[in-house]
Amino acid sequence: MKIQELLSFLRCPSCYSSFNHDKNCLICSNCNERYPIIDDIPIILTNEEIKDAEIKKIYEELYTNVKEDIREQKNVPSHCFDDLREIENLNIKNKVIVDAGGGRGFIANNLVDDVNKYIIVDLSLTALKELKRMEKDNLFLICGDIQKNIFSKEFADIVICTAVLEHLEDPNKALNNFKNFLKEDGELYIQVPVINLPFKEIFLYIFRKIKKRDIEEVKKIHLRVYSTKSIINDLNSVGFSISYLNYIPIIKEFNLTRLEHIFYLLFNRSLLKKYLASSIQVTSEKRGME
């Protein structure tokens, strides 16, 4: 049974002990805290967290409004990142992967058939229930908060975290957790939106004037604006060293026309790359404690 396998790497967020389970609940073997299992998906959140998490409400609503069948989603162009398979040092074959804030599975869709275990943690039960319809034996779904320490030590080969860190109140807590449950030679892959222009506040202000309504919407859920420097600093301070960095131009978010493709190639070779990027992809290696 899948829940039995889940128990091998799930830990109680209150006391970091292992779980037992009955039909409807995970039960901490130490503090007896109970977490419900709904549709085979453990909900590792307290009632307060379910009620209070503003971001959870926003995403539950957003995902409820997506009408597309998850099984038809394969060809939806992924937003702002290149295929992970193109990244040389990120070999996903037969690996145990945790997709932190995996949402509606844009990345899972592409990778799940090639890996040993694909584990998605997300706040949105709506998204996870939809993902369940993929009926993959190696896909594990957990409703939880990636800022909480809910996994056993050093069990995962790769953590994927795309378009999530900017939504978190305490991203460094999440990064610390990733370090804890990644194996010694584990890899972290992240994608975050960045602004690398000097005086980025002025740039944001101009942008805000142009697209005030959109920006207001984004501001509600983006709690910080990263630059390449600030995200690298955060990764380094937690104990990750950078092994690959790629700048993604804003244009990559859309299907490219021929002209745009030429622009993209020029951009990719230009020194402006860093400043015109709307997001970056980074892979980081776990370092030993210094």
Ligand SMILES: C[S@@+](CC[C@H](N)C(=O)[O-])C[C@H]1O[C@@H](n2cnc3c(N)ncnc32)[C@H](O)[C@@H]1O
């Ligand atoms: C912009 S979406 C990105 C989804 C997916 N990673 C992708 O690239 O398509 C952000 C996701 O992060 C999830 N999320 C936000 N805060 C979270 C948290 N503290 N713990 C787990 N998931 C979270 C949201 O529910 C949402 O699915």
Ligand SMILES: [Zn+2]
């Ligand atoms: Zn406990």
